Amino acid sequence: MNNPADYITGLHHLTVSVGSAQEDIDFVTQVLGMRMIKQTVLFDGAASIYHLYYANADAEVGSVWTTFPFKKAGVYGRKGSGQIETSSFSVPTASLEFWVKHLNKHNVPHSGIIERFGDKMITFEDRSGIGMAVVGCDNDNRNAWETEEISKVNGIRGLFGATIRSRDIIEMDFYLTKVLKFSKVGQDGDFHRYHIKDGGAQKTIELHHVPNMEQGSWTFAVGIPHHIAFATAKDEHNLELKAYIEGFGYTDVTELKDRNYFHSIYNRTPSGALFEFATSDIGFAIDEEENLLGHQLLLPPVFEHRREEIVKPLEEIVLPKYLRV
Template identity: 55%
Template sequence: MTNFITGIHHVTAGVAGAQEDVDFFTQIVGQRMVKQTILFDGADSIYHLYYANRNAEIGTVMTTFPYKQAGVLARRGSGQVKITSYTAPESSLEFWQKHFDKHGVKHGAIETRFGQKRVHFVHPSGLEFEIVGDDNDKRDGWITDEISESEAVRGFHSVTMSVREVPEQERFLTEGLGFKKTGEEGPYHRFEIGEGGAKNTVFLLHEPDVPQGSWILGQGTVHHVAFAVQNDEEATKLKLHLEGLGYTDASEVKDRNYFHSVYVRSPGGILCEIATSDIGFATDEPLDGLGRSLLLPPWFEHRRQEVLATLEPITNPQAV
């Protein structure tokens, strides 16, 4: 198989309140809001919010659906992405602990796993994150009034998938997506693509006794992790490859405006997306003005006032 995957593309989760989420990612994590749009599938008007690094690069993009007003709850458990990890300079980890304390964010001590120091912290909706010390990540972080260049998150380091059984999920990652297994440490199994490291790493966390989580899109869980390919041709070839291995529930190609997507449910339960990298977030607004206003896909534009009337008002602090 030709290895089409170039790393993590984005991670998408369900959260509770919209303003609470905006404040968490822009003020606590220090990412840049790069897109305000809405859920493309379904009848309800739900925000789809995107956060990224300075240049809105693939492999830095966290996206969320605030589901509080829809009242949809999800159940955390195995078969989901348990932890989403960002990189930041290793020397900044003590800053991050103090920063979390200042803002009342639940967090852990500095720990080391696979030779890298990290700090665990929690979103108000219960989503789990880490800051991983990685001085090799040279991507440009976003700077805020409280977070300087020497402390800013650069983008994703990895995702950690909770699974009840490892072998079939390992086969999906290696034979299906082209990752290589590069280590084990306790219940953690590390897989890397390309040269490994930032945005090219996935961990499987073996949790045989943790009940299966729900797969619905709702508050408090990661809905899917997306892996990047270059274009539609590569996405289609990878879809056919996965189907040839027996993963027959791969979706048709979906237009997400800023990329095209194919979804497939992995054996461990985690929903994975194959997302293209050739469109980008500056297709409908300039790079220096990303995320400052609500953008709707063309097929929703005629309903703008109706959509606005149902959405929770939000303020993007970076646009004030």
């Protein structure tokens, strides 16, 4: 490895703030059909907010979707530029007809099957207004979680990529290509596509050029995406990456933060979107067995003595059937 940017292997997870916890659990497990793998809380700040994690059948890095339900706390924000516009999930192209019917059945308004960069996809929003897409990708062997309504064949394999709304392309293009060493692979209308290494599922980032759109909220708030996390292997790589990014003059790279299931650094990008770089060497089985992932509310050891005060304000939730043990 000559360049710390080479340590980035693809997406690690995507994180958004949503409405109520129950609405989120129902949408992600029933409409998206993902596996709920972790119930914990937001580690930053003083408010008690759930942090819910979902993934594919194998709870793999690069399949992870995480949410902060902010409705109970009553925190709302503004949509705009400098935010993730669309979080996209990888499904087989042949399953898109199924997804049209499935979204209709659940009363989720959608785009129908559209095409961008030659990929067929359907765009829609979750119940809180988070932009999402299922993207047809036939080169993705990851295992989808199976539900009563979604077969393993049709299910979400993991993350495909993310589209960022950016008022400016030049500075963000520099950051993506010269700093992070992603490759620019094309432009389709106002969309610019970048590949991490060889691209495809888990390795695709797009910019949507929106020069006239006002800046959206950077805060946690209902219906507002929060960050894109990229995967690195371990702490040493993140520390090298931090020093490397700071060397360009982007001095706002955070210290290494302990997220219990991974260790992360964060950097505000020229687009306004927040990037995280998260290690892959710890994983979700650190505090519960692989086959029981998500079945109980888990706190990091440093929060455990405050469990009662943290849990009390949280919304009561009904878990998916497979987690009711």
